Amino acid sequence: MRHPMLDHYDRVKQAPGVAHSNLYALDLAAYQAQLGQDDQVWMSPHSLLVKRHEPAFDRIEFLTKDIADLQSLLIRHRRRAEIMEWIGSSHQKTELIQLWRPCMAYHRCLMRMSLRVAGAPVTAPPPTLASPSDLPVLREFFDIAFDPWAERVPGVHELEDLVATHNILVSRSDNGALRGFMIRTRTGRTLHLRYLFVDPNFRGQRVGEDLFAQFRADAKTGDRLILWVFPDNPVAISLYQKHGFASDGTVNYIFKSN
Incomplete structure (x- = not known):
């Protein structure tokens, strides 16, 4: 109906x-x-x-x-409790905070970085795909390390679907422990990096760099690559800039009910 x-x-x-x-x-x-x-x-x-x-x-x-x-x-x-997103430009923060003050309070924001792929595709070693047995650890990572108000944390069924459709790549230690993961999805010619996470116990071992290389290797010439990052995360921003990404001036402002 x-x-x-x-x-x-x-x-x-x-x-x-x-x-x-x-x-x-x-x-x-x-x-x-x-x-x-x-x-x-x-x-x-x-x-x-x-x-x-x-x-x-x-x-x-x-x-x-x-x-x-x-x-x-x-x-x-x-x-x-309520959460609301507003996609705007980088200079709108003060204006939007004032606009929504009667019913919503500013929480934080994400800035979009993008890249149009030109030239030959990037190559990387064969990816390691997540398996259903990884789901408990993936859920634990999301529970302890992600902001559910700002990062659209996937639910159990969505994670299961992402594993089944081969959209979650992982990095494992020599003993099989999950060192980090990357989730990407494609819509037409746009490849979206949704999440990139490295277990703090394995940082400094190029886990993030290797996972991001897999994301780049998935892109075809002419593709548009996008991702969202917190402006106060200089380590991630530096990694993305090293691969040619730049802010395109688009910001996702997140507001919570006050």
């Missing part, structure tokens, strides 16, 4: 005014099909608000022509 949100999305988008949105689904019918029983949809004359249920919070996704109208919806229907 077609959800009323689909027609409302079209009405809001076609109405006069500047649209603001972090609802990036290209196929709204497929997006509707993914909504779970704990997800909620709210509609007003100028806004569409979707609250996606996650274990620790609701993830806010929206389309609006009136920020004040959207904020009113958020405040009126808040049920638990």
Whole structure:
């Protein structure tokens, strides 16, 4: 059955005014099909608000022509902690903090780095793919080392799918211990480095460099490579810059309910 949100999305988008949105689904019918029983949809004359249920919070996704109208919806229907992302430019931080102050507090941000592949592809040794037996350790790494508010930590089923589709590469020590991992996904000609992690016990052993080389080796001439990194992580930024990546000025600002 077609959800009323689909027609409302079209009405809001076609109405006069500047649209603001972090609802990036290209196929709204497929997006509707993914909504779970704990997800909620709210509609007003100028806004569409979707609250996606996650274990620790609701993830806010929206389309609006009136920020004040959207904020009113958020405040009126808040049920638990919330997280919201806003893709903008690097100079917008102060403006956005002020804009969202009535209902959301700034948490942190990620900057996007990208590279367009030219010339011959990079070569690397054959990759080591993660296996289902690695899942408990991978989940432990995510639990202890990642920010669930900012880094879209994958759930159990998503990790299982990523292993099954050969999108998780790992580095092992001589005794088989997991030293680090890398997750990448492809959409058309865009290759996305989603996660790169090295166990602190194995840092300084080129684990991160070798995993990143595998990411580069997956790229074909003409591909666009993207990744997101915290601006206060100079070690990672230096590694990516060494491979030709540069900030493209796009920033993902993360806000939490206040």
